[in-house]
Amino acid sequence: MTQTLRIAIVMGSIRDGRLCPAVTDWLMTELGQFRELELSLIDPADIPMQTFADPLAKPILEGMRRELAAADAFILVTPEYNHSYPAALKFIIDSAYEEWQTKPVGFVSYGGVSGGIRAVEHLRQVFAELQSVSMRDAVSLANVWELFDEQGQLIDPRRPQRTLHKMLEQLGWWAVALRNARAADCLTPRLSPKGAGLRLSCT
């Protein structure tokens, strides 16, 4: 039986003239070549984000949480803004909770000389708090404005493609392992009622 993996791709910016769609299009096209993957896309530009209580935002956020809940894994596409990641992405992350937990997260980052790696390092801290697992290998696009042609295509996709494949291998391993563990209820070691000792087996 072919297992499928559902990946929610989360875009990170909402700025007018943002490059996020070009980077995300590249990622979606690459991932689209794997028939085992089912993709969904979350774009913060579609979400009104004045406050969490905004009545206009509520149904959209609920829909987004359902997408996140259905996903086995996440890939965040984030630029670097002032040595971190954009506020719009933080709003998305903080709008959900259990949906992120015990699932793997990969990163495609972009920016100036750093290629967005400082944004990714901050995100790793955030996802540790959410009990998600962040992937070691991440795609990083430095001086991103030089990398795409006028049609919005990556001029030389070879290096990012190699890194993406490494990240996908890690993401796939964790996604399957954690999906099985969630299904078997293996994830909560419990203290033995008889005293010291953790019950580590699956129920």
Ligand SMILES: Cc1cc2nc3c(=O)[nH]c(=O)nc-3n(C[C@H](O)[C@H](O)[C@H](O)COP(=O)(O)O)c2cc1C
């Ligand atoms: C508010 C702002 C802050 C930025 N800060 C950084 C930064 O700290 N480091 C960096 O490498 N690039 C920085 N950049 C460059 C962006 O990473 C780059 O312009 C990227 O395309 C922005 O993503 P977007 O086009 O999807 O909005 C910044 C850009 C903006 C708009």
